[in-house]
Amino acid sequence: MTSSAKYLAVRALLTAAGLAISVLATAQTVPAPAPPLAAATVEPERIILNLTGDPQHEMAITWRSAAGSAAGKVQFAVSEPGPNFVSRTTEVLAKTEALTLDVQEQAGFQATYNSVVLTGLNPATRYVYRVGDGTHWSEWFQFSTAGAPGDKFTFIYLGDAQNNVKEHWSRVLREALREDGKASFMLHAGDLINRHASDREWGEWFSAGGFIHAQTPSIMTPGNHEYGRPIDDTGARLSPQWRAQYTLPENGPEGRAKLKETAFYVDYQGVRVISVDAPLLHGDDAERAAQVAWLDKILADNPNTWTVISLHFPLYSSEPDRDNPRVREALKPLIDKYKVDLLLQGHDHGYARGAAPTARSKQHPKDDATVYVVSVAGPKMYAVSDLAWADRKASQSQLFQVLTVEGKSLSYKAFTANGELYDAFSLTKDAKGRKTRKDLKPATPELWTPGKKPAKNGDLSQ
Numbered sequence: 001m002t003s004s005a006k007y008l009a010v011r012a013l014l015t016a017a018g019l020a021i022s023v024l025a026t027a028q029t030v031p032a033p034a035p036p037l038a039a040a041t042v043e044p045e046r047i048i049l050n051l052t053g054d055p056q057h058e059m060a061i062t063w064r065s066a067a068g069s070a071a072g073k074v075q076f077a078v079s080e081p082g083p084n085f086v087s088r089t090t091e092v093l094a095k096t097e098a099l100t101l102d103v104q105e106q107a108g109f110q111a112t113y114n115s116v117v118l119t120g121l122n123p124a125t126r127y128v129y130r131v132g133d134g135t136h137w138s139e140w141f142q143f144s145t146a147g148a149p150g151d152k153f154t155f156i157y158l159g160d161a162q163n164n165v166k167e168h169w170s171r172v173l174r175e176a177l178r179e180d181g182k183a184s185f186m187l188h189a190g191d192l193i194n195r196h197a198s199d200r201e202w203g204e205w206f207s208a209g210g211f212i213h214a215q216t217p218s219i220m221t222p223g224n225h226e227y228g229r230p231i232d233d234t235g236a237r238l239s240p241q242w243r244a245q246y247t248l249p250e251n252g253p254e255g256r257a258k259l260k261e262t263a264f265y266v267d268y269q270g271v272r273v274i275s276v277d278a279p280l281l282h283g284d285d286a287e288r289a290a291q292v293a294w295l296d297k298i299l300a301d302n303p304n305t306w307t308v309i310s311l312h313f314p315l316y317s318s319e320p321d322r323d324n325p326r327v328r329e330a331l332k333p334l335i336d337k338y339k340v341d342l343l344l345q346g347h348d349h350g351y352a353r354g355a356a357p358t359a360r361s362k363q364h365p366k367d368d369a370t371v372y373v374v375s376v377a378g379p380k381m382y383a384v385s386d387l388a389w390a391d392r393k394a395s396q397s398q399l400f401q402v403l404t405v406e407g408k409s410l411s412y413k414a415f416t417a418n419g420e421l422y423d424a425f426s427l428t429k430d431a432k433g434r435k436t437r438k439d440l441k442p443a444t445p446e447l448w449t450p451g452k453k454p455a456k457n458g459d460l461s462q
Contacts (some may be wrong), residue, residue: 019136022314037103037199040066040111043137044131045243046206049217051185051266053249055146056123059217060247062115063131063138071096072114078122079142085128092116093177094131099434101240103199112243121145141214146184149270149304152406153184157214157310159346159375159399160191160227161205168379168398172417175410176400177212179415183402186216187273189346189375190312192221196239197228219248221275222262223312223346238262248275253294258285263291263300271405272304276311282326292330299338303431306410307340314345316389318352318374319382335370341410341427341435342371344401349376350384351394351414353423355437368435371425375399377413391439392423411440422447 042065050060061074071095077085094114103109113342114131121127124147130138148154156176161169176183193201206213243261252263261279274294280287299307313324315332335343355369372389377398384395398417403410408430414423424440 005223016198031275037105038203039111040064041217042066042069043136044072044114044133046203047131047138047141048206048209048213048246049215050247051142051217051219051249051268052117052247053251053264053266055191055217055266056266057121057145058117058119059121059127059143059145060115060117060319061129061131062113062245062247064245065112065114065133065136067098067110067112069096069112070133070135072112072116072131072133074116074118074129074131075137076118076127079126079128083093092118097244099244101199101244102197103240104195104197105199109118109199115247117247123147124151127268136317138214143215143217144184146268151269152404153269154180154182154402154404155268155286156180156183156186157189157344157373157375157401157403158186158377159189160225160349160380161188161208161225162191162194162223163378163380165193165201165378166204166208169205169377172377172398172400173209173212175415175417175419176402177216179400179419180402183216184268186212186218187344188218188220189310189344190221190278191225191346191378192220192223194225196226196237197241202239202241202245208215218246219266219275219310220246221274221310221312222277222279224279227279253287253290258284259286259290263294267304269304269405270304270407271308272298272302274298274309276309276331278313278324278327281311281330282313282324286331288326292334293336295331299334299340302338305433306342306405306407307338308342308344309335309340310344312345313345314348314372314374315343316352316356316372316374316387317348318350318384318387318390319348320385322348322382339433340370341436343373345372345374346376348374348384349378349380349382351392351397351399351423352384352387352390353392353414353425354387354390356389367437369411369437371427371437372462373401373412373414375401386450391425392441392446394422395449397422397447416447420444450454 044063047063052058075089075091078090094116248261249264252259265274313327315328352374400412410427426438
């Protein structure tokens with residue numbers, strides 16, 4: 001073979017090898033097809049407890065099973081030291097619905113959803129229960145009913161889970177359980193998942209919580225990611241799974257179907273916890289007016305010592321280029337008028353805690369001013385401003401919060417995902433209801449780095 005022929009042969013081999021590498025590289029950049037959507041199972045799955053409007057005497061239980069499953073049942077009894085409770089159980093039928101849902105991954109997805117509200121329960125009592133259809137049963141779980149107003153209790157507050165929920169949010173939730181395994185309930189401040197109709201993402205949320213959801217009751221307020229777009233007066237679309245998979249109080253604004261199980265309140269041992277549907281408050285004028293009128297009514301007629309509002313869009317943003325003036329304009333007058341104690345919020349994917357000025361005190365807020373908190377539990381992070389109103393802030397940090405209430409005392413602690421105390425304060429009330437606020441944050445440096453994320457002001461789509 002001549003040198004010229006050898007050159008051409010080598011060149012052909014190199015060209016072929018290059019093409020093969022190019023094809024391989026191209027093939028590697030093509031995303032693998034998504035796995036088929038898993039069907040609901042014959043075994044009870046996605047079991048969750050929710051508080052009702054009467055947590056002393058009731059508990060709501062919801063779960064999912066396979067399409068075509070038999071009617072659901074709950075067996076329950078007062079808990080005992082040993083297994084003999086099984087001979088003293090009461091069995092009740094569930095409300096069982098065979099639903100066909102257009103979820104993101106599949107139009108016409110079918111599953112059976114079951115819900116029961118146990119009624120006539122004894123206050124401050126430990127119960128044991130299981131769910132199933134008479135053939136397929138879950139394991140036995142336990143829960144406790146609420147006690148009397150003023151009795152000591154704790155609850156856990158969590159900001160947005162939203163992204164990589166099973167991978168990253170699970171760590172925070174489980175660390176919260178390690179910190180306070182006897183919390184009375186968990187409060188989720190919206191954006192539990194990222195895509196409102198994704199059944200895989202809802203599956204991640206339930207998987208990340210596992211048995212925690214079945215033993216510690218939850219209440220949750222919707223965020224913008226629980227709604228399909230657009231979130232405006234053309235009609236927002238709540239996740240098709242929301243009302244199927246949760247059984248939440250139905251004591252919101254009367255006659256407003258859109259606000260069913262999204263705007264509600266729970267009175268728990270001297271604390272009124274109120275869920276405000278922030279997306280509809282922001283984007284739907286009719287639902288906005290209905291919520292404002294309803295909120296005025298339940299704040300005026302409130303026998304509890306403490307008042308906590310949970311909503312997704314913060315009245316005071318922690319992110320440099322976000323603001324929610326419509327939400328603030330709607331709620332701030334009522335918050336100031338009725339001296340709401342605490343707002344627990346999400347959406348901004350950072351942490352900030354402080355007391356904003358009231359209409360009567362435009363300068364430094366007084367001790368009895370409302371405390372505003374923004375927090376994030378998931379891994380998605382935004383920049384956090386150097387906020388004049390915040391006594392403590394953090395960026396690039398996942399957190400959970402534990403609140404303890406006893407009579408006229410309320411304590412708040414925020415912990416990082418690795419279990420370290422990051423922020424704390426306490427509130428106490430005198431006989432006339434006037435508050436004293438004490439800052440108890442640790443002396444550790446703030447986990448905050450100056451930064452700015454380009455975004456449109458008030459962009460609620462993120």
